[in-house]
Amino acid sequence: MGLSALTPPTSKDAVHETLLEFHDNRLLIDLCGEFDRNLAQIEHKLDVQIVRRGNMLSVMGTGDGRGKASAVLQELYSKLEAGREIDAGEIDGMIRMGSKDPEGKTLGDQMEMFKRGDIEIKTRKKLVEPRTEAQKAYVANLFKNELAFGIGPAGTGKTYLAVAVGVNMLINGVVDKMILSRPAVEAGERLGFLPGTQDEKVDPYMQPLYDALNDFLPAKQVLKMREEKVIEIAPLAFMRGRTLSRAFVVLDEAQNATTMQMKMFLTRLGEGSRMVITGDRSQVDLPRGVQSGLRDAERILADVKQVSFNYFTSKDVVRHPLVAAIIEAYEADEAQ
Structure with a gap:
């Protein structure tokens, strides 16, 4: 999975695009959900637009929404890679928890905890x-x-x-x-x-x-x-x-x-x-x-x-x- 920002942000209110690359198309299908319902849920909650381009997802929106949506998509994909299933409740929970938990850990830090098997x-x-x-x-x-x-x-x-x-x-x-x-x-x-x-x-x-x-x-x-x-x-x-x-x-x-x-x-x-x-x-x-x-x-x-x-x-x-x-x-x- 790769990540690249096509346009560097100049303002947190400006609309820009982040491109996420996913190497396993089968997992990408699961990530999107039936009829892209998972993407639609993230779009609705975070006010972004997500477009699939082959094995990539283009996330368009303001800095805050775009960044959070990108982080959620990457964590969901990591869970699929680990053999987990994702559902609407899982997605909503990630979105509501925000990009940081009360102790200041980023979504990436939480994923590292998950990979180490600390709490499962x-x-x-x-x-x-x-x-x-x-x-x-x-x-x-x-x-x-x-x-x-x-x-x-x-x-x-x-x-x-x-x-x-x-x-x-x-x-x-x-x-x-x-x-x-x-x-x-x-x-x-x-x-x-x-x-x-x-x-x-x-x-x-x-x-x-x-x-x-x-x-x-x-x-x-x-x-x-x-x-x-x-x-x-x-x-x-x-x-x-x-x-x-x-x-x-x-x-x-x-x-x-x-x-x-x-x-x-x-x-x-x-x-x-x-x-x-x-x-x-x-x-x-x-x-x-x-x-x-x-x-x-x-x-x-x-x-x-x-x-x-x-x-x-x-x-x-x-x-x-x-x-x-x-x-x-x-x-x-x-x-x-």
């Missing part, structure tokens, strides 16, 4: 890379601490990354089993009595955890591990009375746990185990007047060593780009 999670089906600085710090704490909290809005990868780290530790023999749990609390609706067996009743509440697992392990392997109790998915109420040893334990939607439930769950931690608590304080579905156990845990455990708290914002959203805009709009309304 290997699972059976894919290699997972945290995209934002908050996610990188979160993943680092998941490996480092026995108890970690991930708190922030939907779509920031709290549960997804936690399950990925759990699968990594499971397949590498760091733990013997995974236990995934969440409170069986209805999100503002009353569904009444559900038919079926116990598993059939609670499965709808656990579906997000199944989705994450199936992203990292073959479906047959997930089924076998569940049959052998190597992987357990159960409501929070089922944790009472247990001691969870050599297990990677995730409590999802923890904002819907009461103070007593949270204390009960945290005290299940056994020898050789890791525990991750994830939640979104803006989506509490507990009855009016019932205090969220997540808020209490933040206050009570703030000064306890080997307990980490990682916080996410709308800038860390890695779902559809519109999700970040929706979260920001709600946050702005609540602030008024």
Whole structure:
């Protein structure tokens, strides 16, 4: 991959052209996306024009937009060279992170970190890379601490990354089993009595955890591990009375746990185990007047060593780009 500026910039507001050369046409096709949708996304977000010329991309725009678009294209291509896949969320995340992270690292510096494999999670089906600085710090704490909290809005990868780290530790023999749990609390609706067996009743509440697992392990392997109790998915109420040893334990939607439930769950931690608590304080579905156990845990455990708290914002959203805009709009309304 080569880079050359056809016209030297004279003003940051002047429109100039940067020419990027990519040596593998197959990867270039993936970089552009179906019907050039990836290029269109970058054009729209950064107010540039990108034209393909053989194995080259011409990026035209002002200095700031053109430079950022060129950096994003080069990093995306480097990921394709490393065998990674890219999607709209990946592109949007790179654009929103800007050309520098909070510590002053350029996109090129971040790519060097990625190539060294400093922060990556290997699972059976894919290699997972945290995209934002908050996610990188979160993943680092998941490996480092026995108890970690991930708190922030939907779509920031709290549960997804936690399950990925759990699968990594499971397949590498760091733990013997995974236990995934969440409170069986209805999100503002009353569904009444559900038919079926116990598993059939609670499965709808656990579906997000199944989705994450199936992203990292073959479906047959997930089924076998569940049959052998190597992987357990159960409501929070089922944790009472247990001691969870050599297990990677995730409590999802923890904002819907009461103070007593949270204390009960945290005290299940056994020898050789890791525990991750994830939640979104803006989506509490507990009855009016019932205090969220997540808020209490933040206050009570703030000064306890080997307990980490990682916080996410709308800038860390890695779902559809519109999700970040929706979260920001709600946050702005609540602030008024």
